Amino acid sequence: MPQCYVTIDDSPTPHTSALCDFLYNHRIPALLFIRGDMVKTYGDKALIDAVKKGFILGNHSMTHRPFGDLSYEECIDEIEKTEDIITGIYKKAGVARPRRYFRFPYLDRGNGDRIERHFEKSNATDINSHPKVVALQKYLKEKGYSQPFQCNHPVYKNSSIANAADCLMTFSSFDWMLLDRHKGQWPYQSIGDLKRRIDEDQMLNEKGITSIIIMHDKPEPEFPPVFESLIDHMVIKGYEFLSIL
Numbered sequence: 364m365p366q367c368y369v370t371i372d373d374s375p376t377p378h379t380s381a382l383c384d385f386l387y388n389h390r391i392p393a394l395l396f397i398r399g400d401m402v403k404t405y406g407d408k409a410l411i412d413a414v415k416k417g418f419i420l421g422n423h424s425m426t427h428r429p430f431g432d433l434s435y436e437e438c439i440d441e442i443e444k445t446e447d448i449i450t451g452i453y454k455k456a457g458v459a460r461p462r463r464y465f466r467f468p469y470l471d472r473g474n475g476d477r478i479e480r481h482f483e484k485s486n487a488t489d490i491n492s493h494p495k496v497v498a499l500q501k502y503l504k505e506k507g508y509s510q511p512f513q514c515n516h517p518v519y520k521n522s523s524i525a526n527a528a529d530c531l532m533t534f535s536s537f538d539w540m541l542l543d544r545h546k547g548q549w550p551y552q553s554i555g556d557l558k559r560r561i562d563e564d565q566m567l568n569e570k571g572i573t574s575i576i577i578m579h580d581k582p583e584p585e586f587p588p589v590f591e592s593l594i595d596h597m598v599i600k601g602y603e604f605l606s607i608l
């Protein structure tokens with residue numbers, strides 16, 4: 364049975380409570396990477412409830428700008444402000460804070476390279492040469508950030524991925540491509556297309572291989588059915604959803 368971790372980027376939105384309830388009812392654990400600006404817009408109530416239900420919060424920066432566009436100091440400010448918000452949410456929930464997790468917006472780790480676009484080329488994820496990437500990795504490690512995944516996916520054999528302080532992924536659902544504002548501009552244009560993509564990904568369906576999936580949390584009204592259909596599809600296919608600590 365294929366195994367996977369579910370991670371969700373860009374929370375909170377007006378749908379966060381419903382999406383977390385949906386996952387909770389399916390007994391699917393998830394790690395939510397939250398944006399500070401979205402907490403300011405939509406409040407922290409849904410995230411407090413999520414933490415109480417056992418969901419884990421990670422840091423996805425304050426304003427979701429690509430870190431390649433920011434100075435090192437601006438990057439640190441983005442991380443620290445969001446960290447304070449997360450600490451506050453755990454305190455309000457009365458839940459002990461687990462380890463710290465961080466995911467770069469657009470998976471741009473500071474050099475302007477959005478690895479999501481060419482993840483299969485693992486040499487694009489070098490964290491050992493670009494000065495800002497190196498400095499950010501050092502900062503994250505010193506502050507105790509790590510990845511919670513026990514991942515045996517082939518791309519994780521690349522040591523710069525396995526040893527990274529930030530959280531990466533092995534499969535992006537591309538759920539956002541079905542938002543009205545994106546529809547028609549990308550190769551996947553229907554739920555059927557995205558389900559087929561899941562079915563056709565060899566590693567995602569390989570017995571004994573662990574995958575890390577990116578889903579999103581988007582405020583648009585058309586989004587929740589996309590999210591729920593894709594999760595339902597994986598449930599029907601018999602995926603095992605691993606817990607995140």
Ligand SMILES: [Zn+2]
Pocket residue numbers: 372373423427468469
């Ligand atoms: Zn994001």
